[in-house]
Amino acid sequence: MKVAVVRFPGANCDQDALWSLRDDLCLSAEYVWHEDTSLAGFDAVILPGGFTYGDYLRCGAIAARAPIMAEVARFALEGRFVIGVCNGFQVLCEAGLLPGALLLNQNQKFLCQDVYLRAENRTSPWTEGVDHILRIPIAHGEGRYVCDDLTLARLASEDRIAFRYVDAEGRQTEESNPNGSVDSIAGVLNDAGNVLGMMPHPERATRKLLGSDDGRQILAALCRVTV
Amino acid sequence: MNRMAAITPEVYSSMGLNDFEYERIVSLLGREPTITELGMFSVMWSEHCGYKYSRPVLALFKKYKEAMEGEGHENAGVVDIGDGWGVTMKVESHNHPSAVEPYQGAATGVGGIIRDILTMGARPIAALNSLRFGPIVPDGTTPDAVVRRNRYLFEHVVAGIAGYGNCVGVPTVGGEVNFHPRYSGNPLVNAMCVGMLRLDEITTAAAQGDGNPVIYIGSATGKDGIHGASFASKKLKDDAVEDRPNVQIGDPFAEKLLIEGTLEALKTGAIVAIQDMGAAGLTCSTVEMSSKGGVGMEIDLDKVPMRESDMSAYELMLSESQERMLAVAEKGREQEVLDVFRKWGLKAEVIGYVNEQGETTVRRNGEVAASLDATFLTDHCPTYVPPFEVPGYHLAAQRFVLDRIPDADSHQSLLTLLAAPNIASKRWVYQQYDQQVQTQTVVLPGHGDAAVVAPRGTTKGLALTLDGNARHVYLHPYVGGLRAVCEAARNVACVGARPVAVTDGLNYGNPQRPHVYWQFKESVLGIAEACEVMDTPVISGNVSFYNESDLGEVLPTPLIGMLGVLERADRAVGHRVYGGLQLGVIEVPLPEDPQAGLGGSEYLAAVHGIEDGLPTAPDVQGEKRLCKSLIQLIERGVIAGAHDVSDGGIAVALAEIAVSSSIGIVAKLPTEGRRDEAFYSEAPGRVIVAFDREVGDEIAEFVRESELRWWELGATVAFSDVLEIDGVRWSLSELVDAFEGSIPRAMA
Numbered sequence: 020m021k022v023a024v025v026r027f028p029g030a031n032c033d034q035d036a037l038w039s040l041r042d043d044l045c046l047s048a049e050y051v052w053h054e055d056t057s058l059a060g061f062d063a064v065i066l067p068g069g070f071t072y073g074d075y076l077r078c079g080a081i082a083a084r085a086p087i088m089a090e091v092a093r094f095a096l097e098g099r100f101v102i103g104v105c106n107g108f109q110v111l112c113e114a115g116l117l118p119g120a121l122l123l124n125q126n127q128k129f130l131c132q133d134v135y136l137r138a139e140n141r142t143s144p145w146t147e148g149v150d151h152i153l154r155i156p157i158a159h160g161e162g163r164y165v166c167d168d169l170t171l172a173r174l175a176s177e178d179r180i181a182f183r184y185v186d187a188e189g190r191q192t193e194e195s196n197p198n199g200s201v202d203s204i205a206g207v208l209n210d211a212g213n214v215l216g217m218m219p220h221p222e223r224a225t226r227k228l229l230g231s232d233d234g235r236q237i238l239a240a241l242c243r244v245t246v
Numbered sequence: 247m248n249r250m251a252a253i254t255p256e257v258y259s260s261m262g263l264n265d266f267e268y269e270r271i272v273s274l275l276g277r278e279p280t281i282t283e284l285g286m287f288s289v290m291w292s293e294h295c296g297y298k299y300s301r302p303v304l305a306l307f308k309k310y311k312e313a314m315e316g317e318g319h320e321n322a323g324v325v326d327i328g329d330g331w332g333v334t335m336k337v338e339s340h341n342h343p344s345a346v347e348p349y350q351g352a353a354t355g356v357g358g359i360i361r362d363i364l365t366m367g368a369r370p371i372a373a374l375n376s377l378r379f380g381p382i383v384p385d386g387t388t389p390d391a392v393v394r395r396n397r398y399l400f401e402h403v404v405a406g407i408a409g410y411g412n413c414v415g416v417p418t419v420g421g422e423v424n425f426h427p428r429y430s431g432n433p434l435v436n437a438m439c440v441g442m443l444r445l446d447e448i449t450t451a452a453a454q455g456d457g458n459p460v461i462y463i464g465s466a467t468g469k470d471g472i473h474g475a476s477f478a479s480k481k482l483k484d485d486a487v488e489d490r491p492n493v494q495i496g497d498p499f500a501e502k503l504l505i506e507g508t509l510e511a512l513k514t515g516a517i518v519a520i521q522d523m524g525a526a527g528l529t530c531s532t533v534e535m536s537s538k539g540g541v542g543m544e545i546d547l548d549k550v551p552m553r554e555s556d557m558s559a560y561e562l563m564l565s566e567s568q569e570r571m572l573a574v575a576e577k578g579r580e581q582e583v584l585d586v587f588r589k590w591g592l593k594a595e596v597i598g599y600v601n602e603q604g605e606t607t608v609r610r611n612g613e614v615a616a617s618l619d620a621t622f623l624t625d626h627c628p629t630y631v632p633p634f635e636v637p638g639y640h641l642a643a644q645r646f647v648l649d650r651i652p653d654a655d656s657h658q659s660l661l662t663l664l665a666a667p668n669i670a671s672k673r674w675v676y677q678q679y680d681q682q683v684q685t686q687t688v689v690l691p692g693h694g695d696a697a698v699v700a701p702r703g704t705t706k707g708l709a710l711t712l713d714g715n716a717r718h719v720y721l722h723p724y725v726g727g728l729r730a731v732c733e734a735a736r737n738v739a740c741v742g743a744r745p746v747a748v749t750d751g752l753n754y755g756n757p758q759r760p761h762v763y764w765q766f767k768e769s770v771l772g773i774a775e776a777c778e779v780m781d782t783p784v785i786s787g788n789v790s791f792y793n794e795s796d797l798g799e800v801l802p803t804p805l806i807g808m809l810g811v812l813e814r815a816d817r818a819v820g821h822r823v824y825g826g827l828q829l830g831v832i833e834v835p836l837p838e839d840p841q842a843g844l845g846g847s848e849y850l851a852a853v854h855g856i857e858d859g860l861p862t863a864p865d866v867q868g869e870k871r872l873c874k875s876l877i878q879l880i881e882r883g884v885i886a887g888a889h890d891v892s893d894g895g896i897a898v899a900l901a902e903i904a905v906s907s908s909i910g911i912v913a914k915l916p917t918e919g920r921r922d923e924a925f926y927s928e929a930p931g932r933v934i935v936a937f938d939r940e941v942g943d944e945i946a947e948f949v950r951e952s953e954l955r956w957w958e959l960g961a962t963v964a965f966s967d968v969l970e971i972d973g974v975r976w977s978l979s980e981l982v983d984a985f986e987g988s989i990p991r992a993m994a
Contacts, residue, residue, distance in 0.1 A: 028502070028591055031413075031414070031683055032683060034684065038702060069413075070502070072499065073498065074413075075499065128408075129409075131676075131677055131679060158682060220682075229682070229687070230688075
């Protein structure tokens with residue numbers, strides 16, 4: 020089992036993802052350069068957070084067109100594990116691998132804080148068996164998830180809403196929705212459940228020393244992959 | 247040589263040079279300078295680069311003096327924390343650019359200090375900042391338009407720091423914000439960066455090796471920021487908006503590439519020396535690298551990547567375009583270096599070579615635009631010791647008596663203090679900063695008295711703080727300087743770290759004013775003496791003078807950036823605690839203060855509108871014992887949380903513990919006279935600690951053995967939402983509303 024951590028210029032959570040997978044989950048993980056065209060030898064891929072290409076266009080728009088993304092799309096279609104965190108989620112949306120888009124936070128400001136997540140789907144490949152409530156940090160300026168009504172209805176009926184922002188007791192309230200996402204959506208799955216995009220950073224919460232290790236539960240899905 | 251432009255007194259004085267300085271230039275060169283050379287002298291001999299008013303006073307800092315005298319210059323800024331790891335840190339101000347263009351001014355300040363750390367060969371792992379603005383809520387005297395402008399500056403400076411720091415991937419782990427009418431018109435923006443490196447991989451800025459190629463790296467050079475360093479060395483005018491072309495635009499994406507590219511390029515081993523092109527751009531980097539290596543350089547400006555092709559030698563040498571660096575590589579290995587930077591999408595060009603015998607020569611279009619001995623620029627800047635005078639306000643403050651101040655209503659005064667923007671929660675600010683990228687932050691802003699970072703590859707932790715109390719320094723610069731160091735040391739000790747080194751950010755008005763020069767030299771003396779006792783050398787720093795506008799000069803604002811080391815990062819404590827614990831106070835015994843610790847206090851300012859009196863002098867030896875005791879107790883694991891008593895006294899410290907922990911507290915103070923004295927005294931050397939009942943005797947005994955005073959304060963109460971001090975009660979919700987609501991309300 021080997022995880023590819025894609026390195027885009029301007030990504031800044033690539034190192035964190037690598038450390039988290041290697042040091043805290045004891046997985047084998049390597050960087051893959053954005054200009055590479057092959058993921059041969061890898062079994063899963065993570066698109067880390069950051070500001071790819073400075074995000075000077077739309078967030079994630081340029082990275083979605085990087086040479087490596089054709090391989091990421093192939094991975095997704097083949098049912099292999101793909102996760103995009105924060106900017107990586109934006110890249111997956113821009114690449115058409117997940118529905119919807121991420122806009123400027125409702126308060127127009129970058130927000131770095133801990134949030135509570137309610138796992139809505141606990142049976143998909145990515146979310147099987149995770150706790151009902153997780154505490155994981157967010158750090159983004161453009162994390163307000165939006166999609167059209169039809170897509171929203173489909174996501175709900177197909178059980179593809181992975182996480183919602185809630186309060187410590189698990190209630191979905193206006194105050195517990197940090198960025199104004201539609202229906203408090205924090206993360207979504209593709210139809211097969213093997214592609215997960217989420218704004219909160221599980222790789223920042225894989226050791227107690229950093230305040231929470233709830234992120235382990237999500238990334239631990241990779242430990243279940245049989246090669 | 248091109249001598250087209252005639253150099254008249256008007257020309258050099260418009261560049262900030264006086265007659266005496268111009269004469270010195272002519273005598274050093276043995277001829278008239280070219281216009282490019284004159285420009286180079288003007289930036290290198292500005293206060294910002296040449297430290298002409300501060301150098302004699304900075305010699306009070308021992309490490310600085312040693313570095314100036316030659317020995318260990320390069321390593322002076324690195325602290326050995328063991329296990330082969332070194333830590334480097336520095337503060338830099340970006341006050342004038344931020345006054346004119348707050349977003350870009352603040353952003354490029356962050357970028358500059360990150361590159362300073364990077365060029366030591368260190369990975370930047372943490373950023374902090376200290377901000378000063380005029381009032382953001384009406385105070386009865388500040389005009390509404392000025393209050394609105396202050397809010398605008400505050401909002402956009404924070405956004406600039408966030409925009410740059412978040413993108414570049416360096417966590418902003420701490421800092422402070424303060425407001426005072428004296429900063430209206432001239433805000434202070436000081437950024438600090440901390441880096442980690444292997445001690446055997448420290449890089450140098452000293453150019454070496456005849457014929458070694460000189461490589462330009464990073465963004466192209468444009469016509470922006472020409473004379474920025476000189477701009478920083480004069481008073482801000484009312485029409486400062488016209489100075490906007492002096493402000494540079496930041497590109498954090500380019501900086502991020504520069505960080506990764508540089509660290510990867512250094513690994514090739516082909517880089518001999520490297521330096522940031524910061525203030526004074528190509529001039530500073532070529533000249534300082536030559537001077538440090540005792541060599542010359544031949545530079546062909548035609549090879550410099552340019553944003554506009556018609557740039558003159560003068561413009562190229564003085565531009566302060568951002569995200570650029572200069573490196574010297576081993577002859578024959580330049581391609582390895584160029585390849586790494588180009589892989590990261592950066593421009594990298596050989597623009598010249600080292601000339602061991604010669605001068606530093608700069609050509610443009612084949613013509614020599616400047617040719618001189620680099621040491622003229624670096625070592626011959628004149629220094630001045632201007633006259634000083636003790637201002638009347640300081641003498642009046644000595645005579646201040648408390649008797650005429652009424653003892654305020656305790657319930658309301660605490661709420662007033664918690665809502666005062668200086669004390670109120672800065673969550674609105676730090677939420678905009680990514681505090682956690684790099685996944686090493688253990689104690690976050692608002693959770694402890696210092697940030698704690700746990701670098702990978704070691705079990706040690708770094709405690710970091712940047713802070714200063716300008717009101718104290720204003721009223722008594724020497725005591726203010728002592729106290730600034732003591733408080734910073736106490737802050738890192740409160741999380742369990744041993745204070746080890748200081749970087750300072752020294753911000754003042756015009757040093758040619760006698761009272762300003764007095765404030766400067768007295769406060770530096772206090773800092774230097776306290777650092778000596780604390781055994782925390784000043785390893786780096788920055789001086790910013792001329793912080794004044796038509797609205798007046800700033801309070802003297804020296805800032806102390808303190809590094810503390812925890813032997814084990816996982817032992818760190820904060821001030822968020824749970825219910826059912828005992829609270830006690832560890833205190834340095836002090837002689838009785840006739841002004842009862844209220845001189846220069848936030849209480850007098852926020853509740854009574856008075857800024858008078860003297861801050862209580864600290865006992866620095868006692869403070870050192872206090873830090874030592876705290877560290878040992880935290881290492882033993884008997885302390886669950888600790889919080890320094892500072893602005894707003896014990897009552898504010900208790901409220902902060904209650905609010906950040908969401909618990910109740912019942913406390914009893916040893917009140918004898920005035921209640922405001924017991925509640926709000928800012929007497930130094932006091933720390934509140936939380937502990938389990940069973941270890942109370944152990945702590946008390948240990949503290950007394952350290953010749954410190956110990957007294958029991960009260961207890962934390964789970965499932966309670968009441969803070970009770972000496973029978974006065976507040977609900978948590980009213981405390982939260984005052985403390986957390988104040989700044990968001992002001993900025994809504």
